[in-house]
Amino acid sequence: MPLAMKRLRAKLITIPWELEVPTLSLASLAAATPPQFDVCIVDLLRERLVLDEPVDLVGISASTPRINAAYELARRYRERGVTVVLGGHHVTALPDEALAHADAVVCGEGEASWRRICEQMLVDRRQVGGVYHEEPDLDDLSLPRTDLMKLRRYQAYYYPVIATRGCSESCSFCFAKRMTRGYRAHPIRYVLEQIRRRPQWVKAMYFVDDNLAADMDYTRALFTELAKDPFPFGMQVRHEFSQNPDNIELARRAGCILISSGYESLNQRSLDRTGKRATASYYREIVERIQSAGIIASGNWMFGFDWDEPELFEATWGFLRDSKMMHSSFTVEIPFPGTPGFRRYRREGRLLTENYERYTGRDSVVHRPARMTPEQLARGIRWLTLKYHSLAHRTRLARAAWRNDKLFCDFTPSKRALYIGALNYFQVWQWRYRMTPSIAWLYGRLAPLYKYRHVGDLLRRTNFWAPSEIPADSRPVALSTSSPFAERAGAMAPGRGKCLQPSRL
Ligand code: B12
């Protein structure tokens, strides 16, 4: 059959380890898939996988804790004669391990390699094999195919958007440098296009970038554009972004409602030794600046570094109580397999387990810390998490939020009260079950059943949805003709029959 006429089917599968925010991993690959392929995206926690339908190529994405499930799925597909490709963070760190389970492994950002694999499939599937590692040119990428993600099955507050790749820093515990060699930014029009194409029911978006502010000139230009038609968003940036009140004001005008940063530790030695380039004594001021602008400050905290002692939990609690930081998450350092940290702990005989399923962070301790016992570390994280998410503290935070007249200031008083209440009290029960080992265990067993709430799926014999099956209110909004990008966007607008085609900007 001539190449142009050949049609193949590709299934992209992700195995998340918890019901959380969506990622853009597979939507980005779907966008890079040549038009000769029918492509679908399956999130195994949100949709039943139809294993036995005909398919030519399967791409699987999984992080460390779910990698064994990914290997098992790969085995089952390969038994059926399907070509299987694995990608993502874990396989980037350990390509040789992964290659024993798949026909091909993609390291780092996947678009260019995936496209090459698809093209090889079109010529002769026997060409596909080995480790691929090609960095895509960001000027050349199509918009992520979020329309294939069944977005209705995620929350309305986390519409995923991407503006940049990688980070300018290289903290010792972080994966950013391993996935992307340098920090790069998408053209601003590419970002605006993603936002304009959001479904109408979406209430807020989340920038999945590691560090949206690594190049402040770019960030300023982006925020200036966003401010012309602000839409609420959350983002991850390094803490120094928030040291400058002008940056915060710019972000607020652009629509920012949440600034998440890896504060990591109040222990200055831990910050210094992990290459975090941060000064803990500035943290209080930073949180105050963010929150007084009506933005939620969200902090990610890590424990278990070699210089951390048990007193650190008490000190961190004191900081969080006094600063009234509105959102925080706490975890042990995860020495992901394949990283220098993992190799060091193994060399020093300090790894407690190599069972990947326990590399989930939070209170799951997998290495022996230097200045406390593993039990002290796990107990400390549980204590701090429960203290921070206690009814008393969340009520204190809710009151502070209510008094902050810049927070959710566009809402009516009743809607404002509802949001502030939901934001705080949902956390109380969420963290109580997460930090109670028996309930967390049960949750882990029950979460996969979540996909069965879509009863209609039980009768489906395929994961490939026809465009007409995508709910009308989940299709991307039409773009205004006054948009500077209207010409290209017109080709994607619903009603022209082409809204589901990947577009190139
Ligand atoms: C959004 C996000 C979250 C969300 C949602 C996570 C989820 N649903 O799985 C939230 C906030 C909940 C979250 C939480 C956590 N996260 Co997180 N998160 C991200 C983040 C910021 C964006 C992901 C994304 O959409 N990226 C954009 C897409 C385009 O890039 P990508 O995912 O890397 O996909 C590309 C390649 O990996 C590759 N690829 C991926 N899969 C496949 C498959 C195939 C077949 C192919 C060919 C290629 C391929 O191609 C893709 C396109 O280029 C990443 C950082 C980042 N910028 O990637 C961290 C990141 C994934 N998170 C990380 C971590 C550690 C966590 C936590 C464990 C933190 C903690 N200690 O609590 C938790 C775990 C929660 C969980 N249950 O999964 C690490 C993962 C490290 C690792 N080895 O796995 C990352 C990389 C951050 C980092 N820099 O270290 N996270």
Ligand code: SF4
């Ligand atoms: S600043 Fe954040 S994203 Fe950048 S390397 Fe450090 S932890 Fe990773």
